[in-house]
Amino acid sequence: MDMSQYRELFISESREHLRAMNELIVALEKEAGNGEKIDSLFRSAHSIKGMAASMGYHDIAELAHKIEDLMDRVRKGSIGFESGVADLLLAGADQLDAMILDVEQDRTGNRDITVLLQNIVEYTPALAVAAAPALSSDQSAPEQPASPVEKPGARQKPAESRQTVRVKTEILDHLINTTGELITNKHRLMNVGKEVGSSRLNEALVELSRLLRELYNEVINVRMMPFTAISDRFPRVVRDLAKKSGKEVDFAVEGGEIELDRGILEELADPLIHIIRNAVDHGLETSSERLACGKPAKGLIRLSARREKDQVIIVIEDDGRGMDPAKLVASAIGKGFIKQDKGEALSTREALMLICLPGFSTAQEVTDVSGRGVGMDAVSSTIKSLSGRLAIESEPGRGSKMILKLPLTITIINVLLARITPFSVAIPVTNILHTMELKRSMITTMEKMKVFFLEDETIPLLSLNHIFAVPYSPASSEFVSLFIAEVKGRKVGFAVDRFLGQQEVFVKPLGRPLAKMRGLAGGAILGDGEVVYILDVADLV
Amino acid sequence: MMDGADRLIVFSLQGSKYALYLRNVAEVVAPPRIFPMPHAPHFFPGIINFHGNLVSLLDLALFLTSKPRSPLGKVLVLDTGIANLALWVDTVENVGSADVVLEEDESNETLVEKVLIMADGEVKMLSVEKLLEQLEQTLSGVE
Numbered sequence: 297m298d299m300s301q302y303r304e305l306f307i308s309e310s311r312e313h314l315r316a317m318n319e320l321i322v323a324l325e326k327e328a329g330n331g332e333k334i335d336s337l338f339r340s341a342h343s344i345k346g347m348a349a350s351m352g353y354h355d356i357a358e359l360a361h362k363i364e365d366l367m368d369r370v371r372k373g374s375i376g377f378e379s380g381v382a383d384l385l386l387a388g389a390d391q392l393d394a395m396i397l398d399v400e401q402d403r404t405g406n407r408d409i410t411v412l413l414q415n416i417v418e419y420t421p422a423l424a425v426a427a428a429p430a431l432s433s434d435q436s437a438p439e440q441p442a443s444p445v446e447k448p449g450a451r452q453k454p455a456e457s458r459q460t461v462r463v464k465t466e467i468l469d470h471l472i473n474t475t476g477e478l479i480t481n482k483h484r485l486m487n488v489g490k491e492v493g494s495s496r497l498n499e500a501l502v503e504l505s506r507l508l509r510e511l512y513n514e515v516i517n518v519r520m521m522p523f524t525a526i527s528d529r530f531p532r533v534v535r536d537l538a539k540k541s542g543k544e545v546d547f548a549v550e551g552g553e554i555e556l557d558r559g560i561l562e563e564l565a566d567p568l569i570h571i572i573r574n575a576v577d578h579g580l581e582t583s584s585e586r587l588a589c590g591k592p593a594k595g596l597i598r599l600s601a602r603r604e605k606d607q608v609i610i611v612i613e614d615d616g617r618g619m620d621p622a623k624l625v626a627s628a629i630g631k632g633f634i635k636q637d638k639g640e641a642l643s644t645r646e647a648l649m650l651i652c653l654p655g656f657s658t659a660q661e662v663t664d665v666s667g668r669g670v671g672m673d674a675v676s677s678t679i680k681s682l683s684g685r686l687a688i689e690s691e692p693g694r695g696s697k698m699i700l701k702l703p704l705t706i707t708i709i710n711v712l713l714a715r716i717t718p719f720s721v722a723i724p725v726t727n728i729l730h731t732m733e734l735k736r737s738m739i740t741t742m743e744k745m746k747v748f749f750l751e752d753e754t755i756p757l758l759s760l761n762h763i764f765a766v767p768y769s770p771a772s773s774e775f776v777s778l779f780i781a782e783v784k785g786r787k788v789g790f791a792v793d794r795f796l797g798q799q800e801v802f803v804k805p806l807g808r809p810l811a812k813m814r815g816l817a818g819g820a821i822l823g824d825g826e827v828v829y830i831l832d833v834a835d836l837v
Numbered sequence: 838m839m840d841g842a843d844r845l846i847v848f849s850l851q852g853s854k855y856a857l858y859l860r861n862v863a864e865v866v867a868p869p870r871i872f873p874m875p876h877a878p879h880f881f882p883g884i885i886n887f888h889g890n891l892v893s894l895l896d897l898a899l900f901l902t903s904k905p906r907s908p909l910g911k912v913l914v915l916d917t918g919i920a921n922l923a924l925w926v927d928t929v930e931n932v933g934s935a936d937v938v939l940e941e942d943e944s945n946e947t948l949v950e951k952v953l954i955m956a957d958g959e960v961k962m963l964s965v966e967k968l969l970e971q972l973e974q975t976l977s978g979v980e
Contacts, residue, residue, distance in 0.1 A: 477889040719875050764875040807921025809972035810884075810893045815876060819884065819891045827872040827884050827891060 303399065306351050308462075310396050313340040314389055315529065321385050322531040328377040337385075338367040344392065356395050359409060362416045363388045375421050384416055386532070465558070468518055475515045476708075476802040479508050480821055487824060516708065519559070523601045523610075524552035526565040530599065533569055537576040544583050544594040545576055551601035556608055560682055560702055564610075567675040571612050571698050572597065574671065579616035579696055589693070591615065607726060608702045615695040619688075621647035628656065642785075648688040649785035652676035680834055683709060683724040683817060685782065701726065709803055711820070712779065713796035713828065716760045717769060720828045721792075722801055722820055727833050729782060731795065733775040748789065755780060757789040763815075763836055769793045781833045790833065803830065845953075847930040847960055848913065850898050850906070854930065854960040856953060857913070861965055863887075864914045865929050878975060882925075890917050895972070897924045901948070920969055947971070 320337045324330060345360035363385060369375045391412055398404050482504055489497050527549045538545040556564075580586075580595035587593055596615045601608060625639045628650045634642075642650075650656060654673040679686045684702035703709050703726050711722035712731065730750075739748050739757060746757040757778065761768045778791045801820035805811065817832040844859035864887075871883040871894060880900040884891050892914055898906035907927045914923040940954040948971065950964040 473889065480889065716875070718873055721875070766875075804889075804891045805921075806884075806891055806893070807917070808969050809920065809922065809976055810874075810881075810891075812973045812976040813874075813876065814977075816874075821886055821889065821891070825870075825886060827886055829874060 302351065306347050307396055307400050310344050310347060310392070313344050314393055314396070316340050317389050318386070318532045319528050321382050321389070322535050324377045325379060325382045325535070334367065334371050334377065338364060338371055341367055353395075353399060353404065355405070355407065355409065356392060356399075359388060359392055359395070359413065362413050366416050366419060375419070378421060380419065380421065384419055387412060388416060472515050472519065475508070475512050479512060479802070480825070482508055483824065519557050520555040521558045521561055522552060523554045523556060523561070526561050526568065527552055527599060527601075530569070530572060534572060534576060534597065537573060541577060542582065543576065543580050545580065545597060546594045547597045547599070549599045554601040554603055554608060556702070563678055563682055564702075567678045568599070568610070568612070570671045570675055572599070575612060575614040575616065575696070579614040581617055610700040610702070611697060613695060613697040618692045618695050619648060619651070619690040620692045624648065624650045628653070631656070645687070646785035648690055651688070652686070680832060681817065683726050685726065708800050710798065711801050711830065712798050714777075714779075714792040715794050715796055716764055716766060716792050718766065719764065720796065720826060721760070722828045722830045723779060723781070723833060724817070724830065725798065727781050729780045729787060731779045734778055736774055736776055739776070750780070753787060755787050755789050757791060758837065759791045761791070761793070783834045783837050788837065801828070801830075844932060844934050846913070846932050848911070848926040849928050849930055850926050851902055851904060854958065856960045856962050857965065859932055861916050861919060862913050863916045866912050866914060868910065868912050868925065885912070885923060887914050887917070887923070890921060892917070892921045892923045894923050894925055897926055915965065919965060922969070
């Protein structure tokens with residue numbers, strides 16, 4: 297039988313099982329007696345073994361089998377789930393992951409895993425006394441309660457799988473594109489309808505509008521995935537890092553059930569991992585240092601996600617050593633990133649954002665975990681590319697907080713439309729702090745820059761006409777339309793000809809080669825067929 | 838060597854003939870409504886709406902030779918799987934199979950993959966990938 301058509305399915309299902317396994321292993325290290333998790337882990341290994349065997353990948357099946365055997369020993373109580381077991385299982389899971397990648401890239405059969413297999417088969421618990429008490433007390437612990445699913449039925453999940461289907465992401469993307477175009481075409485029909493003036497046509501169009509709106513909402517929902525889709529791998533990352541750097545870390549995730557657009561989630565994984573790495577590597581002190589300053593030995597890292605209207609707010613905070621804005625400024629001046637007087641004029645917020653400068657890193661030595669100076673720069677630009685914002689708060693000795701604000705979806709965003717003749721542009725609402733009509737008389741010049749005052753702040757005023765090298769519209773009114781955005785930690789005002797209103801637009805990528813153009817984050821097609829450019833304001837300056 | 842099954846689309850620009858693999862071209866259209874872009878180099882008159890996709894329009898004459906293109910002309914929209922790019926050219930000559938290629942020659946022009954000798958003259962085979970690379974380089978450098 298030709299198994300190649302099942303290859304993709306094997307790869308994606310095995311990867312899902314491996315992700316579950318990683319999560320379970322890290323969780324079991326903290327609660328070794330959790331019978332349900334032990335069973336789950338056993339089942340995942342068992343599933344991979346079965347699938348691999350039927351596909352003819354015998355080396356994968358063998359490794360999975362040995363892992364299954366090890367888990368069986370834990371299940372039967374002959375060994376406890378201690379850190380030696382966890383290490384072996386994680387090594388096994390990593391090896392399985394590599395072997396599945398081999399399958400995907402068509403280069404199977406090149407790995408020698410005899411040593412690993414031997415270690416797993418011959419594993420005996422450490423004779424240290426510490427293992428024994430943990431074993432006996434956990435064996436007498438009751439089964440974990442509060443599972444909504446009944447225990448006997450929890451063995452397999454056939455009921456759930458009947459209610460869900462697996463869909464390729466390309467199909468979802470295609471669906472959303474087509475839906476977006478249907479809506480644009482509906483607008484065209486409505487425009488024609490106005491000319492024709494037929495009430496029957498208009499009634500039908502109203503109904504069409506309603507149906508399309510429904511379809512659109514459903515399709516958008518299909519793209520939403522829970523935050524856990526990326527956050528469930530973080531406990532493993534923290535565990536490995538903590539071990540490597542010899543620190544003790546307590547890591548918790550809140551709000552894992554919050555749903556985000558899958559496109560945003562995919563982009564967020566690396567930046568979040570980098571921020572977490574920084575927290576473990578640089579933020580947290582060693583246990584002895586912590587005890588010396590009156591903190592608990594275990595460092596705390598908390599990752600939380602919550603929704604606020606049409607935004608998602610993700611916060612990563614630690615209770616480590618924090619950052620000293622003065623030191624950051626000194627370092628930036630010393631490295632030639634900014635001049636002395638500019639550096640001294642920076643606010644605390646702006647000083648903390650210095651860590652996002654390309655090449656900036658105050659780490660004394662570059663550890664192989666982080667500190668190479670590329671990280672926060674890449675994090676900051678990824679967040680910008682998602683039309684989001686990054687804010688940093690920190691207190692020396694108390695800890696740091698990274699706050700990410702992101703729109704709910706990248707496919708449809710709320711924008712403010714503005715005219716800078718001959719262009720129509722769209723600015724993502726998430727990038728805008730305020731809009732206002734400013735009296736021309738309130739604009740003054742300071743150090744050759746136009747500025748104005750808002751409450752007690754001096755805000756520089758730039759003109760998009762000037763940035764785009766197009767003529768100013770005649771100064772007919774006494775008011776200037778402008779919006780205020782945050783650029784590199786500072787508030788900046790941008791003047792436009794006039795605002796056209798706020799609406800939702802369906803974002804279209806610019807593709808090759810225009811994606812390389814600075815200052816543009818994509819485009820959108822309005823209902824009347826007009827193309828507007830979505831500005832990446834920070835990139836324009 | 839070209840595969841006899843390869844089909845080519847031949848177009849002319851300022852008296853010279855160029856070719857692309859037909860499979861890289863989605864459609865040939867009359868110049869549609871163009872939406873100018875802020876900050877764009879002069880050889881990008883703007884963006885067009887191609888079946889709901891944003892496709893940048895490249896004035897190929899201006900880009901290759903710095904001489905303006907003949908008025909009107911035709912627009913070759915490339916396969917959106919490769920790029921969001923359309924080429925504004927003078928005329929589209931024909932679509933033919935590679936069977937009619939008599940000879941192939943190397944070219945020292947960077948964007949030309951090879952020179953095809955056909956019955957009625959020389960045709961320069963454009964490299965879409967090199968064109969994209971050069972455009973991207975130019976755009977990242979432009980303020």
